[in-house]
Amino acid sequence: MQILRKIAVPILAILAFLVVWEALVQINGWPNYVMASPSDLPAAYAQFWELFLIGSWQTLWRTVAGLGLAVVFGLLLGMVMGFSQIMRDALYPLLVGFNAIPKATLVPVLALLFIGQHDFNTVMMAFLISFFPIAVSVGIGLSTLEPEYRDILRSLGASRFTIFRKIALPKTLPEFFGALKVSVTLAFIGTNLVEIVSPHGRGLGALFLSGQTNSNYPLMFAVLIALAVLGIVLYYAVVALERTFAGWAERQAT
Template sequence: MTRPWVRRLAPWLLLAVVVLVWQVSVVAFKVPDFIFPSPWQIANEFMAFTGPIMRAAWSTLWVTMAGFGLSIVVGVLLGFLIGSSRVAYDAIYPLMVGFNAIPKAAIVPILVVWFGIGVGPGILTAFLISFFPIMVNIATGLATLEPELEDVLRVLGAKRWDVLVKVGLPRAMPYFYGSLKVAITLAFVGTVLAEMTAGDSGIGNLIQTAGSQQRMPLAFAGLVVISIMAMVMYELFSWVEKRTTGWAHRGSQNG
């Protein structure tokens, strides 16, 4: 059995090794910073432009969370509808799969025409790219409810609605939290994509501007900030998941 402190320390050790190898490789091969900057150069650029980077990060964060919140509402409602009705599953699910296959980069220019330059396309792109995994996981959690269990509950007098709400939804919670951890990272991707294409603020706009000026350390600093925000949100949902659905993870404490 792996000790808890080893599991907690392992990601940081791996990160340190990656950063060290990265730094040594860039210095050893004398790679120009406008091609591939070293971690030290990225850190220096972050310190020099902390204010602008933090303002851009805040803009990206609230736009992402707005789109992500919308995706939770729509994803849960659609997932509940699809998972609770076979007719709805057959009618809606193929359409959602087809829509999800559309590259979101192709949708951003259309959103710009409809809503103009600014945060509108960012919120909508974050929503469009992140609601699908939430919908699928809620629908899966409800649709895979064991027929035998449902039959027993029906015999005991439970109605279809009672089965879905009191048994199906709690059973779908691990699926739901799993989808949130995937969807939040996708939401950041959607926001940055929209900011790079149609934004006037945010990390995406900063990366686009820095790249056009060949200031790769600044662009990489923006990428690092996005990664940190996504990891923090991921860990937040993991923390909430373990404390609300511990019964589904009792076997994960070992190993």
């Protein structure tokens, strides 16, 4: 019963969303080139299913690769900032400044730096846009660790690394996964940004662009929906990881 409800509720919500969308288009009598309706989409998927598969795969792997880099780099940066007040003071303004730059402006920079390396550029963008939340949350998690937690092991002569591995790291996992949920959608945006903006791109973003070039509006909307589905899949992959590694932090509803 519980499980059925957990699955049925979101599906019903999505169906309701599609119905409202369809109704809006029908009632207003909007033509395709203003706003496609859900009923236009199956035809688009049927016609271009191969391109959708290829594009989805390209978008997905580059996003995951970028996110993987962001996790490694973000964790390292978070550790450095979490353990050292000096590094925290030094890095925060730089990080905040970097995060404030609209990442679209970096597309041409990357494109010039690594000419023709489309995959690399895309992964880089996914990485650059998504490491910030991870670094900040891990940094804060580590720097706010209560001293007693450290003292339990420190009083036994444990090394800093042991304290990190046994206490600080697991204790920071909930914050880390919270950040990862934000990062996963950001990485996705980064990948698509490059795919859409750069000429001769690949992935779903490029498919969107070609839909635009050919005035195939149902295709464009079909791509948007495919992107949304991919985003949801990635997000829930992170949720599944969180359940596995930080399930202890979940409070039972009382």
